[in-house]
Amino acid sequence: MSTMTQSDLPGVGMTPGNIRSKKLPLAMNLAVAVVAFGLAAAIVYGFGIGNWVLVVVLGWVLYLVGLLIAASRVEGRRAARNRAWRSLIYSACILAILPLASVVWTLISKGVQRLDGDFFNSSMNNIGARDPGGGAYHAIIGTIQQVGIATIIAVPLGVLGAIYLVEYGRGRFANTVRFFVDVMTGIPSIVAGLFILSFWVLIVSPWFNNGEPRFSGFAAALALSVLMLPTIVRSTEEMLRLVPGPLREGAYALGVPQWKTILKIVVPTALPGIVTGVMLAIARAAGETAPVLLVAGGAAAINFDPFNGNQSSLALFVYQQAGDASKYAPARAWTAALTLVAIVLILTIAAKMLARRNSLTR
Template identity: 75%
Template sequence: MSTTVTTHRPRPTAQPTTLRARRLPRYAAPLIALAALLVAAGIVYGTGIGGPVLVVVVAALLYLAGLFAAANAVEGRRAARNRTWSALIHSAFVLAVLPLASVVWTLVSKGVERLDGNFFGTSMNNIGARDPNGGAYHAIVGTLEQVGIATLITVPLGILCAIYVVEYGRGRFSFAIRFFVDVMTGIPSIVSGLFVLAFWVLIVSPMVNDGRPGFSGFAAALALSVLMLPTVVRSTEEMLRLVPAPLREGAYALGVPKWKTILRVVLPTALPGIVTGVMLAIARAAGETAPVLLVAGGGAAINVNPFENNQSSLALFVYQQAGDASKYSPARAWTAALTLVALVLVLTIAAKLLARRNRLGR
C-alpha cells in the first residue's frame, strides 16, 4: 500500500503597496511663485515693455505654467490639472479683491486729512476758495433724510409687491409687474430725476407753493425711491421663492391662514436675504448724484426740512468739491466719500445684526 506525499510550495511574498502618492512639498508653490515673479520682473523691466501691472500678469502666467510642470513631474497629470485650476481660482479671487482693497486704501489714506470736528459740524455756507475750513454737515443731514424717506416709501411697497407676485400673482397682471420691474432695473438715474422733476417739481408742487416749482429733499427722495424699488422687489421675490414649500404646507395643514403663514413663516425665513437686498438698494440710492442735483438743487447751507428749499447730499457734495478750483476742495471730497462709504457700511452691519437677532429670537 503506497502513500502519496503532497508537498506545498511556499507562495511568493507580495511586495508592499504604497498607500501614499508622491506629493510636492509645501514650500514648492511659494518657491515657484517667487521664481515666476523674479523672472517676470527681469523680462518686463529688462526689455522696458511695461510696469508693475504687466509684471504681475506675466508672473501669474509663469506661475501657473511652472506649477503645472512641477506637479506633472511629481504627482502626475491629474493632480497637476487639479493644482493648476485651484491656483487659477485663487488668482481670480485675488484679482477680484485687489480693486476693492485699492479703493479702500485710497479712501482711507486720502480721506483722513479732514476727519475733524469742523468737517462734521459745519457746512459750506460763507466758505470762500481760500478758507481751509468748511464741512459736510449739511450734506450728511440731506443724505440721511433723503435716503431715510426713500427707504420708508420703497421697502413696504417693494415687499408687498414681491409677496403678491410670489404668493398671489397669476396671469397677465403678474407678468406685467415682473416685466416693468425688469425694465425699471435698467433705468438710468438721470431718467428717474427727470421724471420726478417733470411730475412732482413742475406740476404737483406749484399747486401748493404759490405756483413756484418746489425743489426739496423730498423730491430727491421720490427720485431715489424709483431707483430703489426694482432692486427691493426683485431681491425679495427671489428670497421668497427660496423658502421651502413644506414650511408653507405644514402651516396650512395646521389650519393657519395664508396671510398669517406669510407673516409668521415665510417672511422670517427670507428675512436675511430681504435685508441684503434692501441694503443694496440703500447703497445705490446713497451714492446717486444726478437725481439730487435735478430735483433738490443742492446748497451750501444747512436745511433740516426735507419738504422746503434746496438740500444737498454727500454724493452731490463730493461731485461739487471735486470740480471746485480751491486747493482745499479735494481733501473735502475725499473725506466726504469716506464718510459716505462708512455710513453705508454701518447701516449694513446694523441691519444684518438686527435681522440675525430677530431670527434667533424666533
C-alpha cells in the first residue's frame, strides 16, 4: 500500500510559495515611518499649525496609511489589513500605558525629595509656613487605622452579602439588594461622608461625649466602609458566579451540606478574585479625602486613638499640603502621595501572595 504525498496530488507542487508567504521587509517598514513622520513635520511646522504633539499624531496616521498601502502591494490586501489593525491595537495599548507611566514617573521623581527619616517620624504639629521640616507620621497612622477598621467592617459584610446573592438569593428581595448595591457603587464619596456626619457624628457620638458631637477616625472608617461595601459585594458576586457548577454538584452528591460546600469549595476557588476586589476597595478607601475631612476633621498632631479626637489621613494630608502657600509644602504633598501608593502596593502584593497559598487555586 503506497502513501500519497502532496507532490503526487494533481495540480499541487512543493514550491517555496506554498510554504512561506511574502512579508514586508523591516527596512521598508522603517522607510515608511521615516517618510510619514518627516511629511508630518513638514506640514505642521511649514504651516505653523501646531507643535511636536501634532507631529506625532499626524505622523502616526500617515504611517498607518502608508503601511497599509505598502503591505497591500507586498503581502496582499488581507495581510495588509491584519497588519494595520495590529498596529492600531498596539497604538491603543501604548496610549493607555503612557498616562500611567507618566503618573508613576512624576510621582517617583517628585516624591523622593522628602523621602527621609524626618518625614516618617514627625508630624506637622508646631510647623509653620517657613519651617522646612515636618512630616506625615500622624497621617500615616490615621490612614492605617481608618482603612484597617473600614476593612474589618466592610469585608465580612460584603463577602457574606455576595454569598447570599449568589447561593441563596431568589425573588424580589435579592433583586432589591442588587439594585441598591448598584446604586451605591456610583455614589460620590462626599455623600457617604455627609451620611456618617448626620448619623454618627451629630446623633450617636453625643451619647459618648457628654452630649457634644465629636469628630473621630472611627467616623471616617465608617464612611470609608460605606464606600467599600458595594465594590466588595459586586466583585465577590462576579467571582462566585465564575466557580464551575460541577464543583458544587459533586459536593452535594457526596452529601456535603451547602454551607460547608460554600466554605470549603466555592469561596477558596474564587479567593484570588475576591482578594482583587477587596484590594480595589481598599485602594479607593485609602485615597478618599472628602469623608475624612467631613467626619474626622483632620489634625496636625499625632492621635493614636481613632475613637476620640480629630485625625488626619494621607489623602487629606496631600490635599492640605497641595493647597498650602509654603514653598516646602509641595514636596511634602508629593512624598505623601508616593507613600500612599507604596502602602497600597505593599498590601496588594501581600494579599496576592496569601491568596496563592490556597491549594484549590493553583
